[in-house]
Amino acid sequence: MGQLPTVNDVAVAAGVSRQTVSNVLNSPGIVRPATRERVRAVIETLGYRPHASARRLRTRRSATLAVRIDPMVNGISGSVLDSFLHALTQQAERLGLRVVLYTATDPDDETRVIRRLVGGSDVDAFVLTSTVRGDPRTAWLLEAGQPFVTFGRPWGSEHDDRYRWVDVDGRWGVRLATEHLLGGGTARVGFVGWPEGSGSGDERRAGWREAMVAAGTTGDDLEALGVACADDLAAGAAAVRALLRRVPDIDGVVAASDTLAVAAHAVVAGRIPVVGFDNTSVAASFGLSSVDQRLSTVASHVLRLAGPAGTPAGTHVLVKPRLVVRAVGEGAVLRAAISPRPAETIRP
């Protein structure tokens, strides 16, 4: 109940000096083993923990990452950020890093918030998600000399060495998904994605194209198999319905998101397989196969790049996603999908 023990209390109790206690914690190698153990025992006994703020003040390093948390916008895939945050926090703890959250209403507001956090010397690095082409936030951070890592390519500046980014190879993932369907006996695999212009959306569509071209589908034949729409259930359902009318003999559908996958699944009523993207728990609930982003791997790369240790600016990591295959029952509409939860298999 009284004061928390300080480094001095430990020092006195162990019969050594402040600095030796500090060394035991920060550079155990330079302390004689006997002393080290003695100090450690006292630390244990007193339950001493270094005062984080004092340490930060002295070292001018906060061991803290800031991540923006977004309001739930997307219909179904919105939980990706949630999973990423979890993975990030979990791994950060092991490295002795903290994760703090911030919110912002728009890029300008975000710049303001970032400035405040930076000014308070409260944050070592920023983790930015949902990056877009010509993102004003990264420009500002670069100029301010403030370290940051983006989860998502800095579209348009992917090869700029001043950026450090980690992203998931959506193209590869969708190609994997398409090939999975093609390998399973289906030949005419449709794609439902977003309108051209978004970096990740275009990449995912490209993955589908690659796989289809490799399988011999090209030209107008290929074009007819793809549709684009907004990322919500209603738009997706309408788009897939149009697709079915246009190409009645369609074999399977690959979607750019789980939201669109669920929409497609509802429309095709379980008659043909659908593969989604993000591997959200909703896709899992419906028994849909989906491309898994390996957020845990992404998180560990982000931490590595954000860490003050090795600071090799200009490092880019493209994580290969994996496909989680689920067996969909072949019954009616959603009923099939809701039948007992199927086993999962994981493709590398």
Place this chain on the structure above:
Amino acid sequence: MGQLPTVNDVAVAAGVSRQTVSNVLNSPGIVRPATRERVRAVIETLGYRPHASARRLRTRRSATLAVRIDPMVNGISGSVLDSFLHALTQQAERLGLRVVLYTATDPDDETRVIRRLVGGSDVDAFVLTSTVRGDPRTAWLLEAGQPFVTFGRPWGSEHDDRYRWVDVDGRWGVRLATEHLLGGGTARVGFVGWPEGSGSGDERRAGWREAMVAAGTTGDDLEALGVACADDLAAGAAAVRALLRRVPDIDGVVAASDTLAVAAHAVVAGRIPVVGFDNTSVAASFGLSSVDQRLSTVASHVLRLAGPAGTPAGTHVLVKPRLVVRAVGEGAVLRAAISPRPAETIRP
């Protein structure tokens, strides 16, 4: 690129002392207006921001809340924590508070993590979610004299004055949902919820019962209209199917969660209305009505109780949820109306 300005730099530039600058920031009232404005101008010019760690070291107060972030477990309703976190962070910023995350694999692990955070004087208060009956975490925090607020009643100790909690009145919300259906011409409203024993699940079921009894349905007639199952799509679908067999003339369904609501929705195939709980974006996507927890309101109460300012231990807040009514289209989201915001009651 140089050093960040300190309170001293500001003082020199403004021709006053450190302390006056400090006062301008912390107790502006005691500084003469002319001086105050002069100092403020300099702060603005130099872009000075107090060093958060230095301040925390001196004041022995961290202005930080810790919240556990869970892995996505629930099929669909898992995003509630996400929305809560967003609301909490947003409002915390306005109060100058920070939100840090932590993870834990089990209660023991969590206790360990909490101890580490507390030891580092890194956290002022904890926000606990997903509280269960006889929660070991709260017991430990109480014993350690560490401030905390729970989002969710400390089941079994709701009236214990040592606890501060904020919860949503699930009973009231489900009653609202049931009455909404009853008022819309439906008479036999079924309920699909969780097995008895979970605090919040029992409350929600009670809300349905209250509304039904008030409308004249009682006894075996009432019992036949309720089912219980695990919180996932498959179980929910099975339970609702059984319910339909047992009571073919059922009019509408109220569910204890959006997961179960989606399951019910799939089974009844749009023939009768379904109302969920949590108002997740998934429910919104499907055009389902749902009980909204007003997480933003919850967050503001949590912050108020966690704040070091007024520290009236033993304050309990029960937030009245609202019903978001949606008209179900075929996949389309047709927002109809949102019930008027009801008054909230705050227990002392």
Place this chain on the structure above:
DNA sequence: AGCAGAGATTTGAACGATCAAATTCCTGTA
């Protein structure tokens, strides 16, 4: 024995802020 030199440990100072006490400034009154 004397000493170099590496290894281990200690000491003084500093990080940037606020608290508590001391000081200066100002105004009104005797």
Place this chain on the structure above:
DNA sequence: TACAGGAATTTGATCGTTCAAATCTCTGCT
């Protein structure tokens, strides 16, 4: 003019830690 007394401001000390430099300890070699 002098002075009391409150308001405004300044000064010295401190929070707990780590850095940088100084000191002490020990071993091995001449």
